[in-house]
Every structure is written in C-alpha cells, then in structure tokens.
Amino acid sequence: MRSTKRLIDQRMKPSIVVLFQLLFFIGIMACKTDDPSVSNQTGTENGGNTDQDTTKNRLRIRIGSQIFTATLLDNATVTAFRARLPMTVVMGELNGNEKLYRFSSDLPTNPANPGTIQTGDLMLYGANTLVLFYQTFPTPYSYTKLGRIVNTAGLAAAVGSGSVTITFELE
Known part of the structure; x- marks a missing residue:
C-alpha cells in the first residue's frame, strides 16, 4: 500500500x-487587453504616444466665418473619413444638440456607448451618419468615435438651430 x-x-x-x-x-x-481604448500609459487618447506627429490628426472645421480645430483619433473609421476630405456638406439639425450628414456609402465602424456625449464630439452613427455634437447630454446610443473639437467656445452659436454648411479639411 x-x-x-x-x-x-x-x-x-x-x-x-x-x-x-x-x-x-x-x-x-x-x-x-486588445482593446485600444484601454491603456496602461498616460497621455493622449492614442495610447499615450505623444512623440508622434499629431498634425496629421488635426481637422479644421469651418462653420461660416468661424474655424474650429479637432483632434482625430487613429482608427479605421478615421482613415476612411480622412480619405473623403476635404469636403463641404450641409448638416441637418437633430434634437437641438447635434448636426448630422449622411454619407452615400458606409465607413468601417466600431461602435460603443460613450454614456455621455460631450460638446464638440465628432462621431459616426451607424455606418454612414456623421454627427457633430454641440451640446453635452447622456445617451443610450452607440457611436464610433472620430475625434473631438479642442476648444468648443462658440460652437453652438456657430451651428445655429437649423441646417448649416460645414467644411471639414485636414490642417
């Protein structure tokens, strides 16, 4: 035994x-984690890499005589969006907090619910609707993030209450 x-x-x-x-x-x-939005580094939203050339991630948004600068993220949706630039579009009003434009063809997506939309967020709803938010509010919807306007002072006044012509171009 x-x-x-x-x-x-x-x-x-x-x-x-x-x-x-x-x-x-x-x-x-x-x-x-393989989730690019989760990072153990500090710094910018692109994973903390502050050494890269950020000028390629800068977007000029012209609304009437006002110019706003946005910082774009680094993802497949932004790459497809950048390929369409420069562009001037008429964006319609929705809900008193956002302007939208529907592309004729889809862009790649990776939607997530942000919980709260921030003033100046530039996002894609679904696969073909570009949305520029000019008010902060909670949301139950999912979007693919493109970027955000750096300084949103005067944005709501610039976009007004109806449709507005907006030009998007790389800096």
Missing part, C-alpha cells in the same frame, strides 16, 4: 507544477 501511495505522489508532483504554471499563465493573459 505504501509503494502505491508513493507512486501516486511521484506522479502528482509534476502535474501540480504544470497546474501552477498553467494558472500563472492564465492569470497573466487575463490582465492583457
């Missing part, structure tokens, strides 16, 4: 070591 118990103990020791190694590996992988 003792020799059987010793044999079982000898067989289990390597298994226990392998089990602990496996649990350690699973624990490390559980801390890893």
Whole structure:
C-alpha cells in the first residue's frame, strides 16, 4: 500500500507544477487587453504616444466665418473619413444638440456607448451618419468615435438651430 501511495505522489508532483504554471499563465493573459481604448500609459487618447506627429490628426472645421480645430483619433473609421476630405456638406439639425450628414456609402465602424456625449464630439452613427455634437447630454446610443473639437467656445452659436454648411479639411 505504501509503494502505491508513493507512486501516486511521484506522479502528482509534476502535474501540480504544470497546474501552477498553467494558472500563472492564465492569470497573466487575463490582465492583457486588445482593446485600444484601454491603456496602461498616460497621455493622449492614442495610447499615450505623444512623440508622434499629431498634425496629421488635426481637422479644421469651418462653420461660416468661424474655424474650429479637432483632434482625430487613429482608427479605421478615421482613415476612411480622412480619405473623403476635404469636403463641404450641409448638416441637418437633430434634437437641438447635434448636426448630422449622411454619407452615400458606409465607413468601417466600431461602435460603443460613450454614456455621455460631450460638446464638440465628432462621431459616426451607424455606418454612414456623421454627427457633430454641440451640446453635452447622456445617451443610450452607440457611436464610433472620430475625434473631438479642442476648444468648443462658440460652437453652438456657430451651428445655429437649423441646417448649416460645414467644411471639414485636414490642417
């Protein structure tokens, strides 16, 4: 009986070591994320990389005689949006807080619910609706983020209460 118990103990020791190694590996992988919006770095929304040339991520938004500057994110939707620039469009009014324009063809999407829309957010609703928000409010809807206006002072007055012509171009 003792020799059987010793044999079982000898067989289990390597298994226990392998089990602990496996649990350690699973624990490390559980801390890893492929979500680009989650970063362990500090800095800008693009993962903290402040060394890159940010001028390619700057968008000039002309509304009448006023010019606003937005910072674009780095994602597939922005790449497709940038390929359409420069563009001048008539954006319609919706809900007293946003202007929208529908593209004739879809852009790639990665929608998420932001919880709260911020004044100056530039987003894509669905796959083809460009939305410029000029009021902050909570939302149950999901959007794909494109970027945000840096200084929103005067934005609501510039867009007014009806349709408005807006030019989007890279700086």
